[in-house]
Amino acid sequence: MERLQKYIADSGYCSRRKAEELIQNGQVTVNGQVATIGMKVENNDSVKINGKLIKKDIKEYYLLNKPRGVICSSSDEKGRKTVVDLIKTNKRIYPIGRLDYDTTGLILLTNDGDFANLMMSPKNNIKKTYIAKLEGIITGEIIKKIKNGVVLDNHKCVPDRVKLKRYDVKTNTSLVEITIHEGRNHEVKRIFEAFNFNVLKLKRERYEFLTLGKLKSGEYRFLSLEEVNELKKLTKK
Ligand code: URA
Numbered sequence: 001m002e003r004l005q006k007y008i009a010d011s012g013y014c015s016r017r018k019a020e021e022l023i024q025n026g027q028v029t030v031n032g033q034v035a036t037i038g039m040k041v042e043n044n045d046s047v048k049i050n051g052k053l054i055k056k057d058i059k060e061y062y063l064l065n066k067p068r069g070v071i072c073s074s075s076d077e078k079g080r081k082t083v084v085d086l087i088k089t090n091k092r093i094y095p096i097g098r099l100d101y102d103t104t105g106l107i108l109l110t111n112d113g114d115f116a117n118l119m120m121s122p123k124n125n126i127k128k129t130y131i132a133k134l135e136g137i138i139t140g141e142i143i144k145k146i147k148n149g150v151v152l153d154n155h156k157c158v159p160d161r162v163k164l165k166r167y168d169v170k171t172n173t174s175l176v177e178i179t180i181h182e183g184r185n186h187e188v189k190r191i192f193e194a195f196n197f198n199v200l201k202l203k204r205e206r207y208e209f210l211t212l213g214k215l216k217s218g219e220y221r222f223l224s225l226e227e228v229n230e231l232k233k234l235t236k237k
Contacts, residue, residue: 105204129206
């Protein structure tokens with residue numbers, strides 16, 4: 001059983017607030033009776049809006065290997081390609097969180113608002129791992145400082161893990177693996193910029209236990225129900 005306004009919003013018909021308006025206006029019926037705000041329904045109830053039957057939406061969950069030059073949004077006023085454009089579906093899906101225009105790698109998309117909110121809530125500590133290619137040679141001392149925390153937006157961001165993978169004196173670059181759990185705007189780039197390191201390339205390689213596997217740039221796959229439940233479980237600890 002769930003509240004009628006949530007049932008309608010979950011169908012993808014409109015927002016929860018709009019659903020409340022429709023119920024208040026007497027435009028919604030449940031099993032032929034005019035509905036009231038807050039009433040509870042179950043899946044086999046017949047919910048109609050202005051006489052038209054509403055079907056609860058099936059939830060979809062995708063893992064995409066985001067290419068460079070694609071924005072993380074459902075639409076773009078400048079007409080640029082979005083991550084949603086890369087996925088063939090007739091559902092109203094959207095990305096869970098954001099990767100920058102020039103960041104590549106693992107991003108999840110869904111039409112399940114409750115799940116998206118769980119994954120994005122900073123208090124749930126969902127861990128994301130990135131590989132950053134930096135301009136310049138980073139020292140162990142700076143890595144240590146980053147591990148101790150970097151103040152961004154008056155808040156100390158303490159990464160879960162920071163590891164120098166390698167450096168190349170010839171090209172004057174360093175590769176660093178960094179795991180964070182907050183997801184502030186441009187968090188990884190700003191962490192390195194705080195020590196005057198410019199991030200040349202950034203790729204998200206892991207989202208908790210999920211990896212890109214064999215997915216090439218622009219390719220995607222469904223998440224399994226087990227994977228979705230496993231992610232949900234992590235938020236209950
Ligand atoms: N941190 C960044 O700076 N950019 C991203 O795209 C993701 C994390």
